[in-house]
Amino acid sequence: MTLTRGQRLKLSQLTPSQDLEIGLNCQHSRGTTIDLTCFGVDDDNKLTDDRYMIFYNQTSSPNGEIVQLGRSGSDLDRFSVSLRKLPTHVRRLVFTATLDGDGDMSQLASGYIRISANGRELERYSFSGSDFSKEKAIIIAEIYFKSEWRLSIVCQGFNGGLSALLKHFGGEEDTSSQSQPPQQSYVPAQPSYSAPQTSSAPTRPTVKNLLSKFGFRLGSETVENEIALDSNSTLGRFRSEHHLGMEVSQPCHPLTEKIFTH
Numbered sequence: 001m002t003l004t005r006g007q008r009l010k011l012s013q014l015t016p017s018q019d020l021e022i023g024l025n026c027q028h029s030r031g032t033t034i035d036l037t038c039f040g041v042d043d044d045n046k047l048t049d050d051r052y053m054i055f056y057n058q059t060s061s062p063n064g065e066i067v068q069l070g071r072s073g074s075d076l077d078r079f080s081v082s083l084r085k086l087p088t089h090v091r092r093l094v095f096t097a098t099l100d101g102d103g104d105m106s107q108l109a110s111g112y113i114r115i116s117a118n119g120r121e122l123e124r125y126s127f128s129g130s131d132f133s134k135e136k137a138i139i140i141a142e143i144y145f146k147s148e149w150r151l152s153i154v155c156q157g158f159n160g161g162l163s164a165l166l167k168h169f170g171g172e173e174d175t176s177s178q179s180q181p182p183q184q185s186y187v188p189a190q191p192s193y194s195a196p197q198t199s200s201a202p203t204r205p206t207v208k209n210l211l212s213k214f215g216f217r218l219g220s221e222t223v224e225n226e227i228a229l230d231s232n233s234t235l236g237r238f239r240s241e242h243h244l245g246m247e248v249s250q251p252c253h254p255l256t257e258k259i260f261t262h
Contacts, residue, residue, distance in 0.1 A: 046170035105132035
């Protein structure tokens with residue numbers, strides 16, 4: 001089988017395995033650095049969980065369902081994917097390339113995506129700069145779930161580069177976090193029998209969006225952060241909740257404070 005641009009097929013036509021390796025290569029004629037990323041998005045094609053954005057600064061998803069393996073042979077980068085381990089809110093894996101520097105995608109010398117399982121290459125699709133124009137980013141291919149796992153060869157460009165790509169997935173760049181870090185102050189926990197605070201209480205501080213560590217935030221999402229104290233312990237816990245009900249925990253200072261992100 002020869003893969004073509006725009007083609008969709010069931011992965012079961014290629015292999016019964018749901019443990020895959022995706023090899024990618026993009027070479028720019030001007031030597032510009034190209035970053036390769038895998039976005040794990042939901043049924044609405046939105047990045048609702050930043051832990052499933054796998055790239056050079058976050059090389060693995062929480063349970064190793066997606067792992068960036070790095071360069072090998074002719075591959076500029078590789079991703080191992082275990083489809084059977086993905087959580088139910090991740091229904092599509094989108095493999096992208098973004099220029100980090102001058103030039104555009106019309107200047108690509110060559111590129112390809114290849115799909116392997118059990119150490120054997122199954123299929124490969126090759127592309128070049130003639131497939132694009134002045135774009136700074138492209139979606140190369142998607143693996144998505146529709147009654148079963150399927151493969152789509154996309155090769156779609158984005159004129160706005162990274163900003164357009166993030167917007168496509170429901171995110172946007174957060175440049176404010178780069179200029180000045182948020183100022184946070186904490187108030188010691190009050191006894192359970194104390195009277196409610198009056199209107200003269202200090203204004204609650206705000207914190208940056210959960211995704212600010214990547215330089216962008218989900219434009220439509222409200223996140224509530226709570227720091228709570230276990231009175232029998234020297235450690236509190238940090239809980240981050242949004243409308244999907246995701247929860248992560250880590251040690252923090254023994255203080256109680258509720259902070260709402262606007």
